[in-house]
Amino acid sequence: MRSEAIVETGRQLTGPEVTRYARHVLIPGVGIEGQERLVASKVLVVGAGGLGSPALLYLAAAGVGTIGIVDTDVVELTNLHRQVVHSDTDIGRPKTESAEAAVHRVNPHVNVIRHDVRLDSGNALDVIRDYDVVVDGTDNFPTRYLVNDACVMLGKPHVWGSILRFDGQVSVWWAGHGPCYRCVFPQPPPPGSVPSCAEGGVFGVLCAAIGSVQSTEAIKLLLGIGEPLTGRLLVHDALRQTWDSLTVRADPDCPVCGTHPTVTELIDYVEFCGVPGAPAAGEEPVPSVTVHQTAEALAAQEPPLLVDVRGEEERAIAAIPGAVPIHLDLFRSGAAFRELPRDRRILIHCKVGGRSAEATRLALRAGYTDVANVEGGIIAWIEQIDPTQTPY
Numbered sequence: 001m002r003s004e005a006i007v008e009t010g011r012q013l014t015g016p017e018v019t020r021y022a023r024h025v026l027i028p029g030v031g032i033e034g035q036e037r038l039v040a041s042k043v044l045v046v047g048a049g050g051l052g053s054p055a056l057l058y059l060a061a062a063g064v065g066t067i068g069i070v071d072t073d074v075v076e077l078t079n080l081h082r083q084v085v086h087s088d089t090d091i092g093r094p095k096t097e098s099a100e101a102a103v104h105r106v107n108p109h110v111n112v113i114r115h116d117v118r119l120d121s122g123n124a125l126d127v128i129r130d131y132d133v134v135v136d137g138t139d140n141f142p143t144r145y146l147v148n149d150a151c152v153m154l155g156k157p158h159v160w161g162s163i164l165r166f167d168g169q170v171s172v173w174w175a176g177h178g179p180c181y182r183c184v185f186p187q188p189p190p191p192g193s194v195p196s197c198a199e200g201g202v203f204g205v206l207c208a209a210i211g212s213v214q215s216t217e218a219i220k221l222l223l224g225i226g227e228p229l230t231g232r233l234l235v236h237d238a239l240r241q242t243w244d245s246l247t248v249r250a251d252p253d254c255p256v257c258g259t260h261p262t263v264t265e266l267i268d269y270v271e272f273c274g275v276p277g278a279p280a281a282g283e284e285p286v287p288s289v290t291v292h293q294t295a296e297a298l299a300a301q302e303p304p305l306l307v308d309v310r311g312e313e314e315r316a317i318a319a320i321p322g323a324v325p326i327h328l329d330l331f332r333s334g335a336a337f338r339e340l341p342r343d344r345r346i347l348i349h350c351k352v353g354g355r356s357a358e359a360t361r362l363a364l365r366a367g368y369t370d371v372a373n374v375e376g377g378i379i380a381w382i383e384q385i386d387p388t389q390t391p392y
């Protein structure tokens with residue numbers, strides 16, 4: 001089956017290009033013409049991380065003529081178990097720079113455009129507009145909804161992937177040809193309910209499985225071959241080594257791609273997705289203390305109760321001495337309040353302060369009055385109080 005190619009063929013291939021891409025050119029259905037399409041095509045990869053890494057390498061190797069890379073992060077040690085475009089010597093370097101170098105090692109003829117910007121509703125349309133296909137490898141909900149809405153408004157197909165622990169999902173969203181992301185996921189999950197890879201961990205090699213499906217789909221769309229993954233959501237379980245294909249449909253009432261759209265321009269996606277522990281209407285922000293104030297309080301005559309709401313695996317890496325583990329889930333279920341004293345000051349911490357802000361908020365709602373969130377969590381504690389512990 002052949003879908004419609006979304007890229008016109010451009011200039012003719014040079015002799016060395018025919019040789020470089022010979023094993024593509026030999027495939028019936030790709031040929032010289034298909035390779036000329038790839039060389040003329042432009043793909044934007046949002047996020048030079050776990051999913052972006054294999055996608056970038058294969059798009060470059062395949063001869064995609066122009067590859068845009070969006071990222072504002074710098075390479076960190078915790079990235080290297082899965083983000084294979086970056087290496088040990090890149091730590092501290094902007095990811096776009098390191099990813100560009102990796103792309104050029106694979107194929108120096110690719111035109112790389114670095115977008116060292118955080119995509120937001122003010123710049124997304126301008127960044128995405130010139131590309132043929134968008135590969136979304138981001139790890140946060142506000143950017144996913146932003147990329148989706150911008151692609152719907154611009155009529156672009158967008159190849160989305162998502163990973164956590166041993167599980168991955170991948171699909172092609174393309175309004176007019178199938179559902180968009182919002183048709184299938186109309187509402188973001190409650191803030192904080194889905195752990196990020198930084199909180200929950202991710203099986204590094206899973207990125208190769210999902211990111212390579214994303215680049216496969218992008219290249220198929222550019223060539224106009226096969227059946228794109230529009231209208232199908234692939235769900236991968238690396239532990240069972242299964243790939244389930246779910247049929248997903250466009251929603252005529254979708255607020256962005258439906259027949260009567262209510263979202264006709266880009267919105268504030270951080271607000272739309274919410275912030276864990278954020279105050280509801282009429283509520284004050286949760287009280288907070290710094291890690292220095294926490295250290296002082298813990299050393300005082302009558303120290304507060306310090307509660308750690310992180311998971312067991314995180315506590316095994318680093319922990320504040322004396323902290324009592326009570327998982328965030330027990331705050332959500334209310335079970336935590338059966339054991340938390342009401343006559344003692346309580347300080348709550350997590351990794352960086354988001355989950356503990358939610359726990360603090362829940363404690364306030366449960367009637368606790370002397371409770372505060374430890375700003376910056378154990379990562380701030382390690383940076384400012386106890387550098388002998390291991391950050392993660």
Ligand SMILES: [Zn+2]
Pocket residue numbers: 175179180181182183184250251254255256257258
């Ligand atoms: Zn939709």
